[in-house]
Amino acid sequence: MSKAGTHTGAQLIWECLTREGVTTVFGYPGGAILPTYDAMVDFSIRHVLVRHEQSAVHMADGYARASGRVGVVVATSGPGATNLVTGLATAMMDSTPLVAITGQVGSGVLGTDAFQEVDITGITLPVTKHNYLVTRAADIVPALREAFAVAKSGRSGPVLVDITKDAQQGRADLDWEAAEPIRHLRHLPPPLDPEALARALELIRHAKRPIILAGHGIQMSGARAEVLTLAERADIPFALTLLGLGAVPATHPLSLGMMGMHGEAWVNKAIQEADLLLAFGMRFDDRVTGKLKEYAPHAKKIHIDIDASELGKNVPVDVAIAGDLLTVLRALLPDVPVADRSKWLKQIRGWRGDSAVRDIKNLPDDGHLYAAHVMHDLWRLTGGNAVVVTDVGQHQMWEAQYYHHDAERSLITSGGAGTMGFALPAAIGAKLARPEAEVWVVAGDGGFQMTFAELMTAVQEGVKVNIAIINNGFLGMVRQWQALFYEGRYAATPILSPDFVKLAGAFGIHGQRVDTRADLAEAVAAARAAEGTALIEFRVEQEDSVYPMVPAGAALHEMIRRPATHAGASAIAETGSDPV
Amino acid sequence: MPHVLVVYTDDEPGVLTRVASLFRRRGFNIHSLTVGPTERPHQSRMTIVVDAEEATVRLAVEHLRKQVSVLEVQQLGDRPKVVRDLALIRVAAGLDVRSEVLQLAQVFRANVVDIAGDSLAIECTGGPDKIDALVDALRPFGILELGRTGAVAMARGSRASPQPRLTAAPQPASNQAMSV
Structure with missing residues (x-):
């Protein structure tokens, strides 16, 4: 290990992040990244401790999408690093600029299956724009500077920098100018034709x-x-x-x-x-x-x-x-x-035609609560000014249909990858990026259960997000496909949930349940007024489906419309079919 | 139809994996891939022969151009080019047929690089068609082992300008490379 040099590798990492304008990072410590965490306390960058590394990437993703800045993630080697993969794939598909820094075992034992060693640059190769394995302190600044440049340039995306423990502990001079990145300029779009x-x-x-x-x-x-x-x-x-x-x-x-x-x-x-x-x-x-x-x-x-x-x-x-x-x-x-x-x-x-008028959201409350009602009313009650972060599934489509987004960066959702569990962590990131914004999580009962441990992160960090859980007791979108294309065999789609209000209580946050449309406005007002993060469970119609729908592989004009008749003469029956 | 791509990359760990992984992931079929050092320090040059439609190859080129470690991609297309492949062929050649095999090797301007009791190892360089032809010709004798490098390719230079160049040597066809 070199004794020469003004900084340790770990200090260079934080020096670099500071100079790149980073104010917040999302991460989870561990053995191979310990030198970096040790050096962190001397820098004024906020660290958000997550409950699972996947959520750290989603938070950085939400942070980046809400603000346009580069999101930054820190994790340790081995399982810490592999837990990033789904988040990186999500960011890659939706072109979010991220830099993920992972600790790696010492360069002397690389390739020996050392404790918590995984080949994370190999694993993340197809889900990053580029990645680096850094084994010397002197290479840290050039790698990180280039990582930021690559993440932001052209079609933006995630970049991973894997840094061995001895590189973090080694010493090198800080030569910022010499590390000026140039390779990202190689493939700029050609001049306009x-x-x-x-x-x-x-x-x-x-x-x-x-x-x-x-x-x-x-x-x-x-x-x-x-x-x-x-x-x-x-x-x-x-x-x-x-x-x-x-x-x-x-x-x-x-x-x-x-x-x-x-x-x-x-x-x-x-x-x-x-x-x-x-x-x-x-x-x-x-x-x-x-x-x-x-x-x-x-x-x-x-x-x-x-x-x-x-x-x-x-x-x-x-x-x-x-x-x-x-x-x-x-x-x-x-x-x-x-x-x-x-x-x-x-x-x-x-x-x-008159489909907008006849739409389900405008129908009177007949005792059934519909997700469409929830979305429409949420849009109305927030004046359409909220940043809404959705999970993946039916509620995501209902949100897209019934919450009308006027402002840029006001909808954050996992589009390309369709990653369940995205909403809550991404919303926490979004709120940290834009503290002045009203941030709503819209999630299903399935997806929410994937990452709800991050409620504690919100509490620990003093972050206020409002959460609307659209609970229909099913993995709804999969159930819908089973209903339409698998003869109604509901294999593994009914899903139980905990008592969400009690769950909110356990996390020390405001919690409320809504079963009828009449109670909706008051609950939303209470959640907005609550000091910290607040959760509302909306118990909606269990077997409602998202219409209209183009079945996968069908032509765009071959849409399945909302059925004209429906047993039970619920609101669904009254909507009739779309006029087109 | 085989397309020939010439790819200049930084000479750094993992580049070959990146390029190979890209082809695998996007479902592009690699016929051959060779890599080696170049006239430029710290740079490698790959020759990739891809079996695909024109449109697919264009996409592969655009994906290659997105790689941070890739400096330049040339699609040789229909341009005049030199394509060379090297083969080492061990062929069964007992004393009864040895002279016949040697004659064949001579016809193909191939060299004998090893003589064993009952076999010969032949080295042959040339376009892929020539090597295919030699392999076909040797097959009746019994091919015991065959190794080929895969194609290395280069665009032919222009004959049109006999004037002495005043400027530096041109970049290897970077302009023409855009015509994909």
Whole structure:
């Protein structure tokens, strides 16, 4: 071990994080990362002690998505490191910029199956943008600086830096300038191709039935104003992906709402009838396109994405532009002509019909509490101003349908990976990133039970999030698929829950149960007023399903609608089928 | 149809795994992959032959370009190129057929690199087609062992400009590499 050098490796780690502007890290200590934790106390970075390392990544993920900053995770070697994998995969799929620092056994015993040794750089290779194994103190600053640069640049994503214990204990000089990262600049998008821009403009000019497909990339690029300018000037409506919700305002007159598997039927109909799709920062995921062969068959397609490997991956396009959306739109906008497409907009309004009026959320309380009611009322009661962090499943889709997100970064959800257990930890991270924001967790009874130990993290850190558990006694989305596609055999989907109110009591937080819609507003008010984290269990209709739905592998216009009749003549029966 | 990619990477641990893992994960079928040092210090050069459609290969190239450790990707495509493969072939060659085998080796400009009692080891360099042909020709004698390196490829230089260059030597086809 070198005695030379101004800093220990562990000090260099914190020095580096400080200089990168990091104020909060999420982590869990252990043997191989102990030198780093020991050095931490001399730095003014807040450490949030989680109850499971997977939650540390989700917290950093929520922190990053809520703020646009890089989330940072610290964990030890072996199981500490492997527990990060699901979180990293979640961040990778949804392009969240993260840096995860893991301790590793001493370089002298690497490869010997030493205590708590795992090959975490090998394991995380496909779920990170890049990763590093650092075995010398002198390599720590270059690796970390590059890790931050890689995490943020291009299509952002998670990066893991595995640092051996002897590297943390060794000494090296801090030479910040010499560690200036450059490799991330190798693969910047090529300069814009004027010919491609001209072809895109030509398509926009001649389109009679264009639709903008608004994706996550709009927020990542900061192109909200440019997208809206283009939409308004050219009179083009926009449909949103799940992760695009909030990128452009839901209540904008040109907003159609969410597209895809659980999008509204008229939105998917409009996409199928469109003659031009302008895909902005989205990747034609299978949940968005349905059956590819029959996807938007009449439409020319313009695809703008910062990741060139997404262009032409799923859907062949007529104009593919690899680049930062903001840059591309700024180049396009001066030549986008003012247009009037009221005929097309009227046609879409016709498809929409009165479905909004007849929707389940507007129905009177008939004794059954529906998740749709909860979402709609939550939206109304919070003025649509909350940051909502959802888990994965039915409640996630109901939230997307009934909570109208106007603000950017106001919906945080695991889209690509669909990671259950994401919501509570991600919400804690979001609240720490934006303490002024009202943060709501919307989770199912299944997903919540995966990570509810983090309630104690919220308590220990003094974090206030409000939690709505949508409890239907089932793993609801899986049950729905069993009902629709597996002849109603409910294999392993009925799930028991603890008494959530008592559970809240055990954690020392406010807890309440709501069974009827009439009690909803008061409970929400009480939760909002509670000093710390507050939990409401909503006991909702057990066998409700998310409609409309495009079955996996079906074409976008082949949607399953809410059944017109339903035994028991509940509110479901009264909704009738969608008019489209 | 086989496509030839030339990939320059940093010479650092794990690069080969990254590239191989990328091909495996995305379901791209690697026909051969060779790697070795280059004219540039601290850089490795891979020649990857991929069996796939044009569109798939374009995606593979874009995925390679996203790797932090990858400096440059050239898709040789239809450009004139030199592709070379090296094979070591141990063929059964008792005294009765030995001269016949030696003649064949000569025709293919292959070298005999080991002579054993009942076999010969032959070294042959050339385009993959030439080596396939030699292997086919030797097969009736009995091939005991066969090892091939996989292709190493290089684009052919331009013949069009006889003027002396005033600038430094061109970067290895980085401009043309964009035409994927």
